[in-house]
Structures are given as C-alpha cells and as structure tokens.
Amino acid sequence: MQQQSDNSSPQWNKTRISSGLGIQYPIIQGPLGGLSTQRLTATVSNFGGLGSFGAHGLSPSAIKDVIAEIRALTAKPFAINLWVSMEDEGARTSSSDAFARCLAPLAGHIRALGGALPTYKPYTPIKFEDQVRVVLDAKVPAFSFIYGIPPKEILDECQAQGILTIGAATTPDEAIVLEQAGVDVIAASGFEAGGHRGSFLRAADESLTGTFSLVPQVADAVSVPVAAAGGITDARGIVASFALGAEGVQIGTAFLACEESGAIAAHRQAILSGNARRTGLTRGFTGRLARGIHNQLLEELNRPGVEILPYPLQRSLVRNLSVLANKAAKPEFLPLWAGQSASLSRHNDAKALLQTLVSEVSTIAGPVLRWNRERRPT
Numbered sequence: 001m002q003q004q005s006d007n008s009s010p011q012w013n014k015t016r017i018s019s020g021l022g023i024q025y026p027i028i029q030g031p032l033g034g035l036s037t038q039r040l041t042a043t044v045s046n047f048g049g050l051g052s053f054g055a056h057g058l059s060p061s062a063i064k065d066v067i068a069e070i071r072a073l074t075a076k077p078f079a080i081n082l083w084v085s086m087e088d089e090g091a092r093t094s095s096s097d098a099f100a101r102c103l104a105p106l107a108g109h110i111r112a113l114g115g116a117l118p119t120y121k122p123y124t125p126i127k128f129e130d131q132v133r134v135v136l137d138a139k140v141p142a143f144s145f146i147y148g149i150p151p152k153e154i155l156d157e158c159q160a161q162g163i164l165t166i167g168a169a170t171t172p173d174e175a176i177v178l179e180q181a182g183v184d185v186i187a188a189s190g191f192e193a194g195g196h197r198g199s200f201l202r203a204a205d206e207s208l209t210g211t212f213s214l215v216p217q218v219a220d221a222v223s224v225p226v227a228a229a230g231g232i233t234d235a236r237g238i239v240a241s242f243a244l245g246a247e248g249v250q251i252g253t254a255f256l257a258c259e260e261s262g263a264i265a266a267h268r269q270a271i272l273s274g275n276a277r278r279t280g281l282t283r284g285f286t287g288r289l290a291r292g293i294h295n296q297l298l299e300e301l302n303r304p305g306v307e308i309l310p311y312p313l314q315r316s317l318v319r320n321l322s323v324l325a326n327k328a329a330k331p332e333f334l335p336l337w338a339g340q341s342a343s344l345s346r347h348n349d350a351k352a353l354l355q356t357l358v359s360e361v362s363t364i365a366g367p368v369l370r371w372n373r374e375r376r377p378t
Helices: 016-021 038-047 060-073 096-112 128-137 152-161 172-180 211-221 235-243 265-272 296-301 313-327 350-364 366-375
Strands: 027-029 051-054 078-083 142-146 164-169 185-189 226-229 248-251 279-282 290-293
Touching: 027 038, 027 051, 038 051, 038 060, 038 078, 038 350, 051 060, 060 078, 060 128, 078 128, 096 296, 096 313, 128 142, 128 152, 152 164, 164 172, 172 185, 172 211, 185 211, 185 248, 211 226, 211 235, 235 248, 235 350, 279 296
Parallel strands: 027 248, 051 078, 078 142, 142 164, 164 185, 185 226, 226 248
Antiparallel strands: 279 290
C-alpha cells in the first residue's frame, strides 16, 4: 500500500482546544497546586502550550500579584486554576481535641527534626468567590477549576469576557454536568494522575476511573473538546489520548520533575531517578484523596485507625512537618506528589520536555489522527 503524503496527514496540533485557546500545541501544563511557579507557567506558554498556575491556596491579593508576574514573563495565553470547593464538611467545627489526635502520628517526627509542636488555631477560610473575582477582574485568558462547577454568574462572566473555561471531570457524569453548565473544555482526569482527585458528584473513592476508560466515555458523552489527563508523560501517552477521542492533553508530573517547577530538588530527583514507580492514594497529606510517591509518611498516615482532619486542616497540620523535612532533606516525611507514570519522566528542563513531546508526537501521530478525525461527528 502506498503511504499517504505528509500533506494528507492532519496536523496533530490543530484541534478545537488549540484554536480556542489561541495556542500552538494542545498541551496543557497541569496546575501543580502549591508547586506552581510563574516561571514554569510562562515557559510552557512561551513555547506554545498552555501554562497553568494552581492558585487555590493563595489569598486574593497574592493571586493578583501572581497574574501580574506571569504577564511580565509572557504575552501568550495562560490559565489560573482554582478549587470550587475549598473546604470539607467539619472544617469549621473541628475541635482542639481532634487537632491533638491528628497531630499525634506526626509529633515524634516534628520533634526529631528539631521543631516545636504546633498549637491549635481556629480555621480561617479562604473564599473561592473572592479568589475568582480577582481572576475575572484580571481577564486571564483561561480559567481552570476542579472540585465542582462555579456558579452560573461566574461562568456567564467568563463567556462575556472571552475567558475560556476548563473544568475537571473524574467520571462521565461529571463531564456531562460540566458541559450542561456551559464549560468550554473538559479535562478528563483519570485516577493515574498525581495530586488530588477532583471528584464532586460522588466521593473520590467511588470515582476512580482510569484514563484509558474515562477519556473515550467522556468524548462520546459530550460535544465540547476533551483534554486527557492522568498518566500522560511522553509522546505515546499523547497519541493514545488522541486515539481515545481527546483533542488535547494535560500533563502534570513530567513538568513537576523540571527545575522550573516549585518542587524541591529531592522531589524532582525522586521522579527522575525511577524511585517513583510505586505511588499511592492517601487522605493523610491534606484531608482529600490524592496520589503521591509511596514513602514513610504516606504509609504511616494510611494505617488503620489514624485519624485525619478535614481539608484543609490536615494540609495545614502536615505542613508543620513538611517544612522541617524540606530543610533537613528528609523526603521520607514529605508529600511527594506524582502520577502512576512518573517513572517515565526523563527531562529536568521544561523547554526540552516540550521539544521532545512535539517532535515525537509529530513523527508518530498521523495515522492515529486520520482515523480519529474520520470517525468524529461533524
């Protein structure tokens, strides 16, 4: 059979996601939560992807500063990511007694690292509505979110201002309600992904669908474009995602391994050294189900009978240990976020990672894209 010419092969990067965002390549950098940096966001955007900054832990004034700093580094589109649900039930009523019980598994490690034990303080919430107001006023190019759907008036204002919205779904049902709400792009997040499981219709434990199963179901269930997320680290993952019906990908762990990220050297080395082959899900790090590299801290907090505070109280509690562990270079006591394909990461430079992804996908994507686009409804 005669091979089709290059001119007959669709360009893999020309999708509704890339055209809608005004980017060259439909590669979205995962927002990375508290390990985001303005530098990484701008590097990805300047290359032609969509850099993202996870701002859910920041005050509104800090988010405003971050947006200004990103804009000083790039004129290209970027995304700010927030969590619609900022706290779990019981966060506002959790007691000092519960604090003491949940501190107990960490206390010995804190003392061993020379730290003083923290004292109980009542919870002071950060409101999603205040955070998103800054994002809207700044007219960021893209607004991505997990753990729910923003109120209708927020999505309406995004549409009126030309802010593209990206909502995360961990099940087909979540994707359907996101589309019904008017969200522009669905990030279909398989349970292989590192970091938090952003489920919102059912409990995260009941929404653990793998990327290979989730993406085609979501692509068939909605008409808006789908970005595949979870376990995508190299060109093979990108091409497979397109074959499953995605029009873009969201990659987190591979960017986390790059020196432009906010991860400490020990975290990045754990990903690149191959020591991230074993990951696990835990509520112990923050109070919400999330995936990280299996280490002593994850194992201890996952033991039966260990009490966990509601999110974000557990996150604040564990931070008392992780700050000390960071200074002492003790990665066994750090939340080391990573997805199940972390050991496939090869690059410590974000631009080199992107160059490799684009080059290798361009080499192997043609036949897959022809098949996928021929079957896609018009």
